[in-house]
Amino acid sequence: MSRILTGIQSSGRPHLGNILGAIKPAIDLSKQPGNESFLFIADLHSLTTIKDGDQRREFIRAVAATWLAFGLDTEKNTFWRQSRVAEHTELCWYLNCFTPFPMLNNATSFKEKSDKYSAVNAGLFVYPVLQAADILLYDAEIIPVGKDQRQHIEMTRDIASAFNHQYNDEVFVLPEARIDDRLMTIPGIDGQKMSKSYNNYIDLFLPxxxxxxxxxxxxxxxxxxxxxxxxxxxxxxxxxxxxxxxxxxxxxxxxxxxxxxxxxxxxxxxxxxxxxxFATERERFNYYMHENPDALEAELQAGEEKARAVAKQTIQRVREKLGFN
Incomplete structure (x- = not known):
């Protein structure tokens, strides 16, 4: 059995590019026999850019409703909000203390914005460490990502290897990136890559x-x-x-x-x-977002209980090594 992990940021409503490039492939992968998928909403990561709480809540609900609208099986898989499992931030701090400064300074996600230091917050700088915590917390073996995320998975492996070496024990599973070269870039309405930052996206769930x-x-x-x-x-x-x-x-x-x-x-x-x-998906999205938001919340809370149970086991192993147990 392969344990697969995918996170989607709640930095906006999912658009056609997100759905075809990440959400639908992840759901298809989760349906394959022998796979166990952990799929989460990366709402902590969104804090590096979005500060408004009401906006974040709306985006979280939209991301969750999209996964459910496209048929995610929440009984077979684990589906949750990152921020509701405190072990993410706890492990992130532990891993920060094993991550060399030059590694983060060379991260593409930071270098692309480092020409404007006044606009860069510490959260953006340690973003790859939180991402490593997201992965290592669940003993994930396979991480489906785009080519632009390959470096972050390599950093996760380096951080985990450093920790394992320090304690001469296989505390963390070393994950493997799965990059599907068949997935093409989804064009936006202006011809550039479809992106919220370019405001060139198609929202399938609009009236x-x-x-x-x-x-x-x-x-x-x-x-x-x-x-x-x-x-x-x-x-x-x-x-x-x-x-x-x-x-x-x-x-x-x-x-x-x-x-x-x-x-x-x-x-x-x-x-x-x-x-x-997408008639069926549009109906389901409307059901979870507008007609029965309590059903959406119930799905998330049930997934968070499952995620928490796994995360606690990993944190116990780590605390044991660090002397915090």
Missing amino acids: ENELWKVIKKIKSDSTPLEEPKNPDTDITFQLYSLLASDEQVAEMRRLYEGGNYGYGMAKKALYELILDR
């Missing part, structure tokens, strides 16, 4: 009229209606191809190349495809 307004903003060129168009360079076609069947994609390509097919028509097809494909 229909608001969703259509976003779809209509997808960038396109000025090719006249009657002329053939190149589907391979068009953002709407790229997004449509990620969601449609092979037959639907082939038909859309034929329409682009045949002429007399406008980008507005393609956007309408994408909009209708989203409503059709």
Whole structure:
């Protein structure tokens, strides 16, 4: 059996890129026989950027509702809020004391922002250590990540190895990164990588009229209606191809190349495809977010009990080595 761990930050409502790139693959992986998945909402990590408590609560609920809307089996897997399991921050402090300063100073997540030191808080600097605590606390063996997170998993292994070496014991399991090169970058409505920071994302759970307004903003060129168009360079076609069947994609390509097919028509097809494909998920999301938030809270609290039970066992091992037991 493989123990798999994935965390999603609560820095906003999940968008199409988050869902296709992280949430859906993690749920698919959790359904494979022999896998045991630990899936958490990384709300402590969001504190490095978001200070408003009401906003954070809303984002936490939206992230949780998205996982449940896409069919996460909370009976088989463990699903919780990071902040509700105090062992995350306790282990983070212990690991801080085994993490060399140069390692954190060279972390890409810090270096990208280090040109503006006044805007960098200590939480951002030790972000990789909290991430290591998240992983090591649950004896996770496999961590599905994007290429940009490979360094953080290597740092986690280095920190765990240093601790194990100090006490000449296998206190921590050394995790392995699983990077799926098949996952392509999901384009945003402006052609850049879909991201909250670029404000170019598609929120699948918007009301229909608001969703259509976003779809209509997808960038396109000025090719006249009657002329053939190149589907391979068009953002709407790229997004449509990620969601449609092979037959639907082939038909859309034929329409682009045949002429007399406008980008507005393609956007309408994408909009209708989203409503059709994600109809069930949109209903479930609305149920947990608006109709029955108590059911959402109950799922999280049940998962937190399960997570806490595992985390306490790890902390007991660590305290024993450190002399804090």
